[in-house]
Structure formats: C-alpha cells, structure tokens
Amino acid sequence: MNPWPFVAAAYVVAIVGTSALLLWSWLSMRRAEAKADALKRP
C-alpha cells in the first residue's frame, strides 16, 4: 500500500482545519471590533 496518499491527506486535514479555525476567529474578531469602534464614534 502506497503510504503517501495517507500522509498527504492527514496533512491536508490538519492545515485546512487549523486555517479555517484561525480565519473564522480573525474574521469574527475584526467584525465585532469594527462594530464596537463604529458605535464609539459620535
């Protein structure tokens, strides 16, 4: 059995999963902080 497709699949899962978590956290933070800043301005 060729092991490389399994190794590649595992790395893709880890990279996509971690990237999705970071991107979602960053976008939700940016959106929330922009909303809070907009309310602060007169």
Add this chain to the structure above:
Amino acid sequence: MHFLANPARFLKIARPATAWLLWPGLLLTIAGMAAGLILTPPDYLQGETVRILYIHVPAAWLGMGGWTGIAVAAVAQLVWRHPLAAVAGRAIAPAGAAFAAICLATGSIWGRPTWGTWWEWDGRLTSMLILFFLYLGYIALAAAEKERGGEGRVAALFGLVGAVNLPVIHYSVLWWRTLHQGQSISVAGGSSIDGDLLWPLPLTLCGFTLLFGAAVLMRMRAELAEAKVEARLRRSAAE
C-alpha cells in the same frame, strides 16, 4: 489572574499578544511540518506513515489541553467569580473542538495503513470521540446560556464534570487492551522514539500551541467587543 480581571487591562495585553502568538506559531508549525515531511527518515516498522505523528500528537495534546483550559476557567468562574472566565471558556471550546476533530481524523487516516482499519471502538479512540462530543455539548450549552443572559455557571459545571474524561483518555492505553500504541513520549521519562525521528515534534507542538492561543485570544476579543456593542445599544435604548 486577578490582574487580568479588568477587560480593558486584558485587551491592552491581548491585542499585541495575538500577533506575538500568531506569527511565531505559523513559522514553527510550517518549519516543523516541512522538517517532518522532508528531513526525517522513515520509521523501520511504519515506514513513511510515521510522518503523521508531527500533526496527530499536537492535535491530541491541544484537544485535551483545551478541555483542561475550560476546567481551569470553570474553577476561576465558580470559585473566584473571575469576570473573564466564562468568556475564556467559550473562546477555548471551538479551538479545542477543532483540534479534537483533527486528532480523530488524522488518527483514522494513520490507522488505515498501520492497523488495516479506519476506526476501532477501543478505549483511546472512543474516549477521544467522547471528548469531541463534550466540546459540541459545551459550545451549545454555553451559547444557550449566554443568549438567556445567564452567567455561564451551568456551562462551567459541565466543563468541570467533563474533565473526568481527561484521565480516561490518558490512561486508556494502560487500562484496556487497545490497538492504539502505549505511551511513547513522557515529560518525565523521555521518549522511546529515536531522536532522528523525534526532533521536529517539539516544533509542531509549540507551533500549534501558539496558534491555538492566538485563536483563543481572537475569540475572546470578539466576545468582549460584542458585549461592549450590546451594552451600548441597551444603554442608548434606555435613554
């Protein structure tokens, strides 16, 4: 910990700390994964599939570490009524769930060429799957409690009770006959894995841990900003 009880003071530290965790985390993770894929030799028994170790172990560590963080936040909330503890618990849960899911998926992919099966209902795999479901339960419970305007005490109690699963995961390979290998890396007793294979693991362990910390800080900042907006809207509606 009490020093950070003031959200303004916490944010003053959290804003630069997010970048301090994110960029070194990305660098260490990429370096560790590249080293694990290119520079280390194949294992004499498992061959090339051993390279999955460099992502599977950090994911397992962070899946369990995340729930430890939830339990610590729960104690801080229930005992000291720390104002940021519930926010921290809610911020840790999605990151912990993501890494528990990555651990399960990469473990399953590793299992197919090594054990000949994608899944086995043995102690380690089942207790890890339970941890993932506990995360989902915690996320739903904490969100429902927040929506009702609660303090998050029920979610905190759930976080404490769920911590019982952590020693079960850790000792499952000793308590039951299992397909999963026994403990091969110990903080106190060194490692049974050869140094030529092991050296990229600390890089990915530190890298993924820093990325986990960055994700938690970003979620905490989002929660605090949302709370500020809500409070301001409520105040202006009352005026």
